[in-house]
Amino acid sequence: MSSDRLSNKVRRLRFDNGELTQQQLADRVGVTRQTIIAIEAGKYAPxxxxxxxxxRTFGVSIEEVFEYENER
Amino acid sequence: MSSDRLSNKVRRLRFDNGELTQQQLADRVGVTRQTIIAIEAGKYAPxxxxxxxxxRTFGVSIEEVFEYENER
DNA sequence: ACGTAATGTAAAGCGTCCTTTACTTTATGT
DNA sequence: ACATAAAGTAAAGGACGCTTTACATTACGT
Incomplete structure (x- = not known):
């Protein structure tokens, strides 16, 4: 319940920070490439x-990466 | 893997914000009391x-509620 | 001291995050 | 056009967040 939406800027930040590939980003944060793909696609929240x-990899706050909307 | 630590100030913020009980906080964020207990006790990350x-319930940023340490 | 509210502990079950594997499609360079 | 890197899709399995139920303990007011 509580229809809420979570979007993110991972894909954009990935290119703003020295052209990281999904694999490179995955390695840096310690997950698999599939996880990065799913998050960029908005399939689930990390x-x-x-x-x-x-x-931290992007040098910004969580609020600058993820946008959460509360539809109350 | 990647021994990391996550601590939080939920319990302290709960008292700073008008003496909320665990049940009241749970209701406001839409989870059960058990979830609040587990998070305050550091049993798992939300x-x-x-x-x-x-x-948002406490009117602060995520970084002001949770502290994450990366032991690399 | 007693009754009640608040907090704590425990365990089974479910849904979701994340992994692993494998294959397909799109982009890039020469 | 071809080879290779990067990105996308899919599906099964494991780990963990969260619920539900039930009971025990601690604090608070009168």
């Missing part, structure tokens, strides 16, 4: 630890 | 959507 790793 | 809801 865990909080992974969100932290992604944000 | 999902990213739940982390967003908690942070």
């Amino acid at each position: 865990s909080l630890p992974l969100a932290f790793k992604l944000a | 999902s990213l959507p739940l982390a967003f809801k908690l942070a």
